[in-house]
Amino acid sequence: MAGVLGLAGPTAAADPLYPVPPQPAPVIQQVPGAAVAPAATPLGIPPMVPAVPTAPVAQAAAPLAASPTAPGVQSLAATAAVPQALVPATAGTLADFLKSKGATLQPQSARDFKALNIVLPVPRGWSQVPDPNVPDAFAVIADRVGGDGIYTSNAALVVYKLVGGDFDPKEAITHGFIDSQQLPAWRTTKATLGDFGGMPSAAIEGTYRENNMSLNTSRRHTIATAGPDKYLVTLSVTTTVGEAVAAADATDAITNGFRISPVGPPR
Template sequence: MIEIAAGWRVFVGGFAAGAIGVAVFGGGTAAADPMVPTPPAVPAVPAQAPQNLLGTPGGASANRFMPTPPAANPFAPPSLAAAAPAAPGVAAFAPTPPAANPFTPPSLAAAPAAAGVAAVAPTPPAPVPATSGTLRDYFQSKGVKLEAQKPEGFKALDITLPVPARWTQVPDPNVPDAFAVIADRHGASVYTSNAQVVVYKLVGNFDPREAITHGYVDSQKLLAWQPTNASMADFGGFPSSVVEGQYREGDMALNTFRRHVIATSGHDKYLVSLSVTTDRAVAVADAPATHGIVNGFRVTVPGAQAPAPAQAPAATPA
């Protein structure tokens, strides 16, 4: 459809102790022998705990001056570590396994990719403008048929063409296959400032990004063509070319803005072209109107979110 808009948007130790006891033994007494007095019993004296005794093999000493046996080396490699039983009460220290080498190349250790890290898609190369062959020439060389479209009953695309104050929609027989034409018939120039939209359905196989590289060529064929701005950035997600410049038509110097868009709707492709032209003598006065048309122009698929307003292209020779 065509919308003619009027506005803009985380030690274990122990000790050993011993005791010494005294035993008294007595024998039988003969009847004819005089009695020998029995010596008094000597009370047993408990022995003091031994000092500086050597510990039993494999045991631990409670003497704090004894050298402590060396602990197991936690860094001994598993191939050299002896599997001897640990002494009672002494904790065994198992060797620590080596940590994984974080610098192992992927070919030797397949580590899973970090979660949440997405691969960066390569940036497609910028299109190189063609130096010959217009869009129509390109399509003809590919056997692509161009079918002119009319606004009545057209639902494949939503096309917005703003209409500034004083401008009106007009029928123009001078624009072949016109989809919509608006003009300022009350301007101060002999040349009527105007904006034209032409829409073609493209029937045939072709590469839209290859085709759009031919978008400058038709303007380059204009008399005394002098480009000022040009860009091949996408327009609303579609391949597009845009160029601005000056040319002559008879005795008049004209300023023009031309955009081509190759839009896809379902399985079909369309070429949508906009041209806005004014007399250079009134270009300053007409700037608000022409900028409104250029910046408010839209081409979208029905139901899709409208793209952000287009910005003026950077100055690039065409």
């Protein structure tokens, strides 16, 4: 079975169908050349994606992870035979850590990606868009009907194949909060560190400043394994703080419905 990138569509909290625009109730839209996989209701972009307009993320987002010294944040232990909490790193981004271990990050394209099944919900009124402001973008979707006319709420997915290197995925993921914490005027609101679909993952939500705007972002880094290969999958959902409440249903639908799973055996 080939890998799948499913763009699940409509409504903020409904079962995905196929690419649709208006508001709550999902539809499924397939990325060019990728098979479509149904996604559940629900709805992060790399460090700041200046080139997209409007709305902040809110309500029921995917589990997030806390910064080492950030107050009020919890660190969830990865499931293991013996409960052992992962401790967030205090320095060094995830990319820096991987490179220091000899791993090379190779950008993947949605057109010919077959290693993993990835489901990215597309709320009503949102659609896939090209975005030059997201380096190595695998897929970017944005709100085409809401917003304040200045910044567009968006979700960016980036996938890297990790080639070479010798590292422990669980140790690596403890560096998953650092890139967000390095954003200008960053303030953490939620964070979680643990497994996501059985894979090491770090999720963090907070606010930061960019181009005189206050933005709200939810970012999840996950290290997925496909056979002998490892991949770094990052989803970022971003809105302006002022649009966070209005865009909550859509952004929650994206973060809550996002899924990564291994490709099943051929039938």
